Amino acid sequence: MARRPLGRLEAEVLAALAAADGPASTADLQARIPGDPAYTTVNTILFRLYDKNLVTRVREGRHFLYRLAVDESRLVADRMHDHLRHASDPSSALSRFVQNLSPDEEDALRSLLRRPRSVPRDAP
Structure with missing residues (x-):
């Protein structure tokens, strides 16, 4: 399988998050992104987006739920x-x-x- 450019994967994660009905977990977003990206890859992208202040997160149990912080x-x-x-x-x-x-x-x-x-x- 060909690897996506990092910027494209970030955009795909942001689009999946924008399409979600509310806060979404890494697993929820992984299921929405075409091409079956690895859970750890989606999680890493979410951490990077969080560091860039593009998403917010709240802890639910052992996991985080993410929400867009920008339009x-x-x-x-x-x-x-x-x-x-x-x-x-x-x-x-x-x-x-x-x-x-x-x-x-x-x-x-x-x-x-x-x-x-x-x-x-x-x-x-």
Whole structure:
């Protein structure tokens, strides 16, 4: 089995946690992630996400239950912005991204682009 890049596995764990109905254990999340990752791998990722303040946890017996500490859509948007900032040709990368959108994703993007632009919260 091919190994996933660490950032991708972190994203998969965060997505599984976002999809959970409430706090989730390592075993719950392991079952939600495709490709059957090892329990210890998921647990290590959760500890790293906790250290990065991306998840919170509470002890239940011998195990922890995890919950997102941040908005998942914000995490994904920040990751997309980081990739564009580091691209040698951001316009080309953005163009390639848009070309690969599904029809539903394209409709959602068009709808968002038609909305009046709001002022960022940290703007003067």
